[in-house]
Amino acid sequence: MIRTLALTAALSAAGAAFAHEPAPRIAPSLAAHTAEFAPPKVYEPAPGVFSAVGYGIANSIMVVGKTGVVIIDTTDSLDEAKKVWAQFEPHAGGKPIVGVIYTHNHNDHINGAAAFPLAKGAKVIAHDTLLREAAKWNGVAAPAIAARAARMYGVFLPKGTPDGFVSVGIGPYLSAFGGGGAGGFIAPNTVFADRLEVSLGGEKFVLEHAPGETEDQILVWMPDRKILFPGDNIYKAFPNLYTIRGTSYRDPVQWANSIDRMRALEAEVLVPSHTRPIVGAEAIATELTNYRDAIRFTHDQTVRWMNQGLTPDEIVEKVKLPAHLAADPYLYEHYGTVEWSVRSIFAGYMGWFGGDPASLSFDAPDVRAKEVVELAGGARQALAAAQKAFDAGRWKWTAELAGYVGRADAGLRPQADALQAKAFRQLGYDSVSPNGRNYYLERAAELEKKAPGWAQIIGARQGSQAAGLPAAAVVATFPVRLNAEKAANAQAAMGLKLAGDGDWTVRVRRGVAETPVGVAADVPLVVAATKADWVAALASPGAMQAALASGKVKIEKGDPAALASFLDLFRG
Numbered sequence: 001m002i003r004t005l006a007l008t009a010a011l012s013a014a015g016a017a018f019a020h021e022p023a024p025r026i027a028p029s030l031a032a033h034t035a036e037f038a039p040p041k042v043y044e045p046a047p048g049v050f051s052a053v054g055y056g057i058a059n060s061i062m063v064v065g066k067t068g069v070v071i072i073d074t075t076d077s078l079d080e081a082k083k084v085w086a087q088f089e090p091h092a093g094g095k096p097i098v099g100v101i102y103t104h105n106h107n108d109h110i111n112g113a114a115a116f117p118l119a120k121g122a123k124v125i126a127h128d129t130l131l132r133e134a135a136k137w138n139g140v141a142a143p144a145i146a147a148r149a150a151r152m153y154g155v156f157l158p159k160g161t162p163d164g165f166v167s168v169g170i171g172p173y174l175s176a177f178g179g180g181g182a183g184g185f186i187a188p189n190t191v192f193a194d195r196l197e198v199s200l201g202g203e204k205f206v207l208e209h210a211p212g213e214t215e216d217q218i219l220v221w222m223p224d225r226k227i228l229f230p231g232d233n234i235y236k237a238f239p240n241l242y243t244i245r246g247t248s249y250r251d252p253v254q255w256a257n258s259i260d261r262m263r264a265l266e267a268e269v270l271v272p273s274h275t276r277p278i279v280g281a282e283a284i285a286t287e288l289t290n291y292r293d294a295i296r297f298t299h300d301q302t303v304r305w306m307n308q309g310l311t312p313d314e315i316v317e318k319v320k321l322p323a324h325l326a327a328d329p330y331l332y333e334h335y336g337t338v339e340w341s342v343r344s345i346f347a348g349y350m351g352w353f354g355g356d357p358a359s360l361s362f363d364a365p366d367v368r369a370k371e372v373v374e375l376a377g378g379a380r381q382a383l384a385a386a387q388k389a390f391d392a393g394r395w396k397w398t399a400e401l402a403g404y405v406g407r408a409d410a411g412l413r414p415q416a417d418a419l420q421a422k423a424f425r426q427l428g429y430d431s432v433s434p435n436g437r438n439y440y441l442e443r444a445a446e447l448e449k450k451a452p453g454w455a456q457i458i459g460a461r462q463g464s465q466a467a468g469l470p471a472a473a474v475v476a477t478f479p480v481r482l483n484a485e486k487a488a489n490a491q492a493a494m495g496l497k498l499a500g501d502g503d504w505t506v507r508v509r510r511g512v513a514e515t516p517v518g519v520a521a522d523v524p525l526v527v528a529a530t531k532a533d534w535v536a537a538l539a540s541p542g543a544m545q546a547a548l549a550s551g552k553v554k555i556e557k558g559d560p561a562a563l564a565s566f567l568d569l570f571r572g
């Protein structure tokens, strides 16, 4: 009898109505933080230096020199950059734009360049690894990063409601959901490795490699005026030592070292590429010092505990910022968090294995879910326990347990998903970091079928994403798209001629694809196209048929059926 009552309670609770569901809300400090960049505003922290804050994620900065204008970073889209230029132009006094400087490769800094009317011969300056670094995250891992970026930036969340999007932490919003270099990126024509001194518009600039948030990060220094442009190595939020959309390791030691070099400059004006400028040597010195101290504290204490044998889960419980750093608004967790950083630092040194052999190899997820559910007395009891955890405000355990229930029992999956979504919502509402908030809320919306899921996002972006990549990077995606199950016994090859961009052979050898340069003599199939047409045609079988019919993709050897069956090896 008691068992029956519990079951009934569980089923009704896991349905539409929740008796104890706290209302949607925004963490107060996160809500207040939005005023940092909304509404958009152009600041003039020093005569002739303008920073447009709040136009897309990143700032665009203009330096009006004696004879010309320099733009540092260009926002994340042409639309935002056009708005910025409309604000900048009256201050430019008709002087020509003689230089564009990218502080690093991220899309929110490079995609708006073409909106600025550059003078003929203008220098477009960046670190010499910018293109390579951009290809990293727009290349083979682009689909995963794009889908996770959609969540982290809250791309599909409702705006202006307490259950929705607030900001992206270091800017008001992502104006163009995208990557792939689409938009107004102009490739650099002047690059350097360590240091570049250059005169632009009658002003002296010193550019130095300053790896931190990215490997290609640079700092820009105007020595005569003591004005420092630190790129993304400092902004008003805890540094994103790890980004949950996915990234290769961001070395905190390098990052702190780069800030130490900035401290030595004794800047009087600091104009970061996100959030507002800081004026005054003392205030700048304080923030730079606190910032590097927070980075080093997080790194040093993680390594300390790691060396004492603790696992990442355990170290997360140990490493908390000292009170004086936690109280600095530049270190509020409005972007990165200490917890995510600890895990990243551990992985940066040790890789994924935490050290406990119980975690060296788990049972398969479905098996573990069934085991957990069985311990609870069955799926319905486990769901009831998850509901009880929700009612007690234990959102994390609710989310985990509901996940096991949904996996273990297909019949209860809808209720389990609904409950997990509710738990994600509460976790999102409590998040101070908008990255965390957005990710939780968007995943909840996916479970509730209110936002596109992973496959839909990837499907919609296929083609557009790869269009801006170098041809070699496009070809490099073949091996990671090979469907090894389909291709388990396949021996096949295709010659690919991308007009003006080079020729390749794509060869499939029983579950593995390789892509050597040049068309091998033995290939039975050869196709030719421009890179852009090829990328567009690859998006779907229908697109390929249309491209063959219009002649955008030409078969020089072989036939359409052979091409279709070859490309089918790369689907699914």
Ligand SMILES: [Zn+2]
Binding pocket: 058, 106, 108, 109, 232, 273, 274
């Ligand atoms: Zn940025």
